[in-house]
Amino acid sequence: MADILDILDIEQPTAEISRDSILHGDKVKKKYVTAKAVKRPEGMHREVFALLYNDNKDLPPLLPTDTGKAYKQTKAKLGMRKVRKWTWAPFTNPARKDNAVFHHWKRVSDEAKDYPFAQFNKQVTIPSYSESEYNQYLKSEDWSQAETDHLIDLCQRFDLRFIVIHDRWDRAAFRDRSVEDLKERYYGICATLSKVKTNPWSNTVTMVNGEKRIYHYDAEHEKKRKEQLRRLFDRTQEQIDEEQMLLTELKKIEARKRERERKTQDLQKLISRADSGNLPATTQVNNNNEGTSTPSNNASNIARRHDRKLHKKKLTAQQRPIRTVESVTVEWSGIKFPEARGTGVWLRSQRMKLPPGVGQRKTKAIEQELRLMNIDIAPTPTEAICKHFNELRSDLALALDLKNALASCEFELQALRHQYEALNPGKTLTIPPSICNSVADGESKPVGEIIDVVGSPSALNTTI
Amino acid sequence: MSGPNGMLYGGDEIGALVFDPGHHSLRVGYAQEDTPKADIPAVVGVGPATHVPEPEEKVPDGNVTQSGTKAGNELRHYIDVTELHVPRTGMEVHTYMKDGQVDNWDLFEKMLDYCYAKVIRSPSEHHPALFTEAVWTTRPAREKLAELLFEKYQAPAFFLVKSAVLAAFANGKSTALVVDAGASQTSAVPVIDGYALVNAAVRSPVGGDHLAAQAKHMLTNMHIQMLPIYSIQSKEVIRERERGRYTLKTLPAGLTHSWQQYMLRRQYEDFCHCVAQVSESPYEERQAAAAPMSHYEFPGGYHQDFGPERFKLTECLFEQTLGAPHLACAAAAGCDADARPALWGSVVACGGVANSPGWLDRLAKELAARAPSSHRLKSHAAPSPTERRFAAWIGGSILASIGSFQQMWISSQEYDEGGKGQLERKCP
Numbered sequence: 027m028a029d030i031l032d033i034l035d036i037e038q039p040t041a042e043i044s045r046d047s048i049l050h051g052d053k054v055k056k057k058y059v060t061a062k063a064v065k066r067p068e069g070m071h072r073e074v075f076a077l078l079y080n081d082n083k084d085l086p087p088l089l090p091t092d093t094g095k096a097y098k099q100t101k102a103k104l105g106m107r108k109v110r111k112w113t114w115a116p117f118t119n120p121a122r123k124d125n126a127v128f129h130h131w132k133r134v135s136d137e138a139k140d141y142p143f144a145q146f147n148k149q150v151t152i153p154s155y156s157e158s159e160y161n162q163y164l165k166s167e168d169w170s171q172a173e174t175d176h177l178i179d180l181c182q183r184f185d186l187r188f189i190v191i192h193d194r195w196d197r198a199a200f201r202d203r204s205v206e207d208l209k210e211r212y213y214g215i216c217a218t219l220s221k222v223k224t225n226p227w228s229n230t231v232t233m234v235n236g237e238k239r240i241y242h243y244d245a246e247h248e249k250k251r252k253e254q255l256r257r258l259f260d261r262t263q264e265q266i267d268e269e270q271m272l273l274t275e276l277k278k279i280e281a282r283k284r285e286r287e288r289k290t291q292d293l294q295k296l297i298s299r300a301d302s303g304n305l306p307a308t309t310q311v312n313n314n315n316e317g318t319s320t321p322s323n324n325a326s327n328i329a330r331r332h333d334r335k336l337h338k339k340k341l342t343a344q345q346r347p348i349r350t351v352e353s354v355t356v357e358w359s360g361i362k363f364p365e366a367r368g369t370g371v372w373l374r375s376q377r378m379k380l381p382p383g384v385g386q387r388k389t390k391a392i393e394q395e396l397r398l399m400n401i402d403i404a405p406t407p408t409e410a411i412c413k414h415f416n417e418l419r420s421d422l423a424l425a426l427d428l429k430n431a432l433a434s435c436e437f438e439l440q441a442l443r444h445q446y447e448a449l450n451p452g453k454t455l456t457i458p459p460s461i462c463n464s465v466a467d468g469e470s471k472p473v474g475e476i477i478d479v480v481g482s483p484s485a486l487n488t489t490i
Numbered sequence: 491m492s493g494p495n496g497m498l499y500g501g502d503e504i505g506a507l508v509f510d511p512g513h514h515s516l517r518v519g520y521a522q523e524d525t526p527k528a529d530i531p532a533v534v535g536v537g538p539a540t541h542v543p544e545p546e547e548k549v550p551d552g553n554v555t556q557s558g559t560k561a562g563n564e565l566r567h568y569i570d571v572t573e574l575h576v577p578r579t580g581m582e583v584h585t586y587m588k589d590g591q592v593d594n595w596d597l598f599e600k601m602l603d604y605c606y607a608k609v610i611r612s613p614s615e616h617h618p619a620l621f622t623e624a625v626w627t628t629r630p631a632r633e634k635l636a637e638l639l640f641e642k643y644q645a646p647a648f649f650l651v652k653s654a655v656l657a658a659f660a661n662g663k664s665t666a667l668v669v670d671a672g673a674s675q676t677s678a679v680p681v682i683d684g685y686a687l688v689n690a691a692v693r694s695p696v697g698g699d700h701l702a703a704q705a706k707h708m709l710t711n712m713h714i715q716m717l718p719i720y721s722i723q724s725k726e727v728i729r730e731r732e733r734g735r736y737t738l739k740t741l742p743a744g745l746t747h748s749w750q751q752y753m754l755r756r757q758y759e760d761f762c763h764c765v766a767q768v769s770e771s772p773y774e775e776r777q778a779a780a781a782p783m784s785h786y787e788f789p790g791g792y793h794q795d796f797g798p799e800r801f802k803l804t805e806c807l808f809e810q811t812l813g814a815p816h817l818a819c820a821a822a823a824g825c826d827a828d829a830r831p832a833l834w835g836s837v838v839a840c841g842g843v844a845n846s847p848g849w850l851d852r853l854a855k856e857l858a859a860r861a862p863s864s865h866r867l868k869s870h871a872a873p874s875p876t877e878r879r880f881a882a883w884i885g886g887s888i889l890a891s892i893g894s895f896q897q898m899w900i901s902s903q904e905y906d907e908g909g910k911g912q913l914e915r916k917c918p
Binding site: 119121122124125126127128129130131141142143144146147183184187189190192193194205252255256258259260261266 | 502503504505616618646647682683685687688689690825826827828829830862863864865892893894896897899901902903904907915918
């Protein structure tokens with residue numbers, strides 16, 4: 027209430043008790059009198075007016091003011107240290123083998139140090155072999171020794187950048203080879219040498235649990251991969267467009283297929299619902315006629331099936347004389363009403379809205395039930411009513427689920443009984459009344475009717 | 491060089507020089523600077539010394555290099571615009587470049603003499619020299635250059651780098667597809683990890699010179715006379731498209747054809763700079779007519795607005811099989827499939843022609859249409875025109891001042907021991 031008064035700028039009743047008044051009860055509240063006193067003249071911009079007349083009626087400062095001593099106190103301390111001298115001095119670079127002397131500027135104090143950039147001189151270790159080693163281990167029908175030497179030399183020069191090595195390959199002296207050939211040869215040499223020699227090369231041999239693992243290069247696989255890559259890159263625009271077109275077509279076809287499936291499913295649901303709607307009634311009849319009419323019942327079912335020509339598999343599974351007991355699954359959940367809405371103002375009646383997860387059918391069943399109990403479908407949403415109404419509907423939903431489950435169990439039971447009687451003619455199976463509900467309990471009849479009215483969810487439970 | 495916390499940063503400057511010889515000009519300057527000290531036209535004027543009347547050129551400060559006698563006649567060499575652009579009797583203009591590499595070594599020597607004496611003004615023995623070269627430079631040319639530097643100029647160290655690699659470095663890349671639109675030719679060179687792929691490089695003879703020739707052709711067809719600017723004494727202010735009124739200067743007799751052609755070419759280049767623009771999509775009369783006009787005044791005083799011609803002129807740079815986009819595609823196609831995504835991901839454009847307004851946009855657009863759609867395409871170019879033009883020089887400047895590069899120089903000791911044969915090994 028206070029908020030509204032504030033917004034509408036109505037003077038608050040002085041005796042009102044609020045948190046503030048309790049905390050600072052004796053302080054007199056300041057009132058904004060001045061702001062009210064001056065009215066903004068017509069046509070004056072709000073910003074300009076705010077400059078002239080703000081809340082505390084201070085004039086805006088004429089001079090830029092300087093507050094705080096932030097930068098006044100910290101003084102830059104220049105020239106406190108002695109100047110360190112620089113000299114144009116000769117230096118040698120340990121990374122060079124020739125001890126060439128260049129000159130650069132450096133601090134006099136750094137005189138004794140090594141050339142700092144020499145630490146970046148990193149080399150790849152490339153295996154080496156002697157003539158006899160080559161003849162003993164590395165002989166290859168495809169590669170001559172000169173060619174192998176050239177490869178190793180290039181590997182050293184270009185630090186194993188095989189694409190560059192391939193580019194600089196001496197095509198005049200040796201035949202052109204692919205990158206994969208070069209790699210295969212190189213890694214082959216590494217593998218062979220690391221087997222026979224004691225010192226392994228760091229880049230191709232790794233030690234795993236004290237056991238040598240040699241890098242194996244799969245040239246065939248690499249070639250295939252390259253070929254695929256090449257094909258991918260070399261596609262013409264038409265090919266890409268065609269592929270795109272085919273993909274969209276495929277998507278369309280799949281969408282149509284899904285649509286069809288959805289429709290057949292819907293249709294099947296309808297059929298099975300109709301079937302299960304009839305079946306309990308016939309079984310009830312069969313119950314009295316001691317199984318004599320079972321064949322005709324089946325026959326009529328088959329006839330119906332032929333008429334509808336739909337989902338034979340499912341229906342035959344249902345009509346098959348020996349049927350397995352299907353477990354009946356029911357969600358014993360009731361309805362969960364979401365607790366917190368989003369921020370902001372909301373109507374309390376929102377809380378009574380059924381969550382979107384509750385299906386149309388269930389909603390209708392609940393409404394039907396409420397009507398039977400003479401309860402308003404949309405009562406006035408006070409706090410208490412909201413809570414209780416929601417609880418009631420949740421319980422109702424649960425009760426409906428349970429009833430459905432019961433009905434389907436009943437149906438199962440009856441069906442099994444008929445099966446038993448059909449297989450053992452002349453014998454009757456008496457179901458003990460403790461588990462047989464519908465015969466003994468006349469009260470459940472209306473429930474069945476209600477379920478039929480709302481489209482019998484039990485059918486869903488048993489067939490789908 | 492090294493920070494207080496022991497971290498290494500920055501480079502190490504050892505007073506190296508960077509030379510970037512091109513067809514249009516030679517760039518020279520100190521490494522670690524952001525622009526070359528001098529950008530000298532890549533031509534040398536050669537004239538008989540006896541015919542030079544001005545006495546002030548005899549002063550040692552003058553920009554003239556004295557050369558030895560040749561068949562009894564003393565020859566003088568005129569280098570750089572202040573000397574070269576003066577009308578002189580019998581002065582022939584020669585270029586020392588041919589096909590992207592130095593061809594006339596005598597003239598190139600004169601050029602280097604001039605650089606050391608007048609630009610650097612410091613003895614060559616003090617400065618390691620880094621030279622750029624075209625990707626297709628032949629082995630004899632490279633060895634000749636090394637020989638020249640070590641034996642004549644006594645350089646303490648020497649190094650040769652492919653200009654495409656340096657252009658990539660200047661753009662902060664070690665792997666790039668470098669599209670260099672230069673004066674004499676346009677080339678596309680793939681660079682992987684700082685190594686140019688020589689066999690995948692492609693080039694076409696379409697460049698800035700071709701554009702200037704097209705401009706000349708176009709103006710001739712439009713019956714507009716490009717008078718040489720040195721021949722105009724004075725001109726009057728006239729209205730647009732009115733016939734120019736000017737008085738001619740009295741010129742010394744015996745101006746050579748090569749010099750006149752050279753001067754005129756400069757003027758056509760200027761015309762291209764001012765007027766030419768690359769349209770975003772292939773030339774279309776209607777679209778080009780809608781673009782704003784560009785005004786140009788010729789040396790004779792004649793002036794007019796150029797409209798669609800501006801766009802029509804540059805279409806020759808984007809011919810089907812000779813244009814930069816086609817070259818870039820061909821170069822990328824020549825590379826290993828594994829390298830291609832990285833190359834398409836960083837296309838670097840550089841060179842003087844790349845400065846033409848709209849050139850870069852057109853290249854990017856055409857590449858997007860041609861490049862395989864599975865690649866991420868990204869083209870880079872330095873934002874400022876100077877950085878684009880001098881990309882290779884700037885890359886050399888960066889490289890020669892990196893601390894870890896200092897071990898790569900071929901020192902004079904190494905040259906004395908190993909000879910020029912090691913050039914192929916040391917400068918890949």
